[in-house]
Amino acid sequence: MQYPAPIAKLINSFTKLPGIGSKTAARLAFYVLDMPERDVLEFAQNLINVKRELTYCSVCGNITDSDPCPICQDPGRSHKEILVVEDARDVMSMERMQEYNGLYHVLHGVLSPMEGTGPDDLNIASLIKRLEDPTIEEVIIATNATAEGEATAMYLARLIKPAGIKVTRLAHGLAVGSDIEYADEMTLYRAIEGRREL
Numbered sequence: 129m130q131y132p133a134p135i136a137k138l139i140n141s142f143t144k145l146p147g148i149g150s151k152t153a154a155r156l157a158f159y160v161l162d163m164p165e166r167d168v169l170e171f172a173q174n175l176i177n178v179k180r181e182l183t184y185c186s187v188c189g190n191i192t193d194s195d196p197c198p199i200c201q202d203p204g205r206s207h208k209e210i211l212v213v214e215d216a217r218d219v220m221s222m223e224r225m226q227e228y229n230g231l232y233h234v235l236h237g238v239l240s241p242m243e244g245t246g247p248d249d250l251n252i253a254s255l256i257k258r259l260e261d262p263t264i265e266e267v268i269i270a271t272n273a274t275a276e277g278e279a280t281a282m283y284l285a286r287l288i289k290p291a292g293i294k295v296t297r298l299a300h301g302l303a304v305g306s307d308i309e310y311a312d313e314m315t316l317y318r319a320i321e322g323r324r325e326l
């Protein structure tokens with residue numbers, strides 16, 4: 129027996145989410161069927177809003193609902209350091225730690241020859257442009273401790289150092305292969321305190 133079209137379509141939508149197989153998708157779809165209508169409308173609206181109301185900061189590439197983002201605009205933060213991360217979730221992790229008071233730059237990925245991701249596919253040109261600001265003294269590279277993250281850090285260091293700006297890399301209290309996003313606050317704190325110059 130086939131599902132009626134509306135539920136089949138909803139199941140299909142759920143399977144587009146990461147980690148959701150067809151069984152789970154069917155369970156979720158039937159769950160939605162039993163939800164109060166106002167909850168379903170709110171859920172649908174939230175899905176739309178996250179796409180419509182959020183954009184990428186034109187300065188740092190972080191997700192934001194105002195451009196430039198609140199971090200870039202904050203006069204209370206140090207504008208001498210830029211901490212470079214792979215994606216916006218890493219910014220959230222760093223902010224939770226409440227130890228770092230500089231600026232960010234979000235690359236939206238890492239260099240990966242295997243997946244065909246080169247420098248032009250990442251948010252690198254705008255980083256180099258930001259470094260023309262003489263206020264910037266240090267770039268802290270906080271890509272993940274993976275092979276791609278390391279290669280990206282080395283690439284950026286070679287690119288930035290000729291400009292006479294200090295380039296540092298987070299210390300590896302972070303385990304090899306680990307994601308910044310999932311690191312606990314103490315590990316992140318040690319990683320940033322123990323950063324080394326590249």
Ligand SMILES: [Zn+2]
Nearest residue numbers: 185188197200
């Ligand atoms: Zn920003």
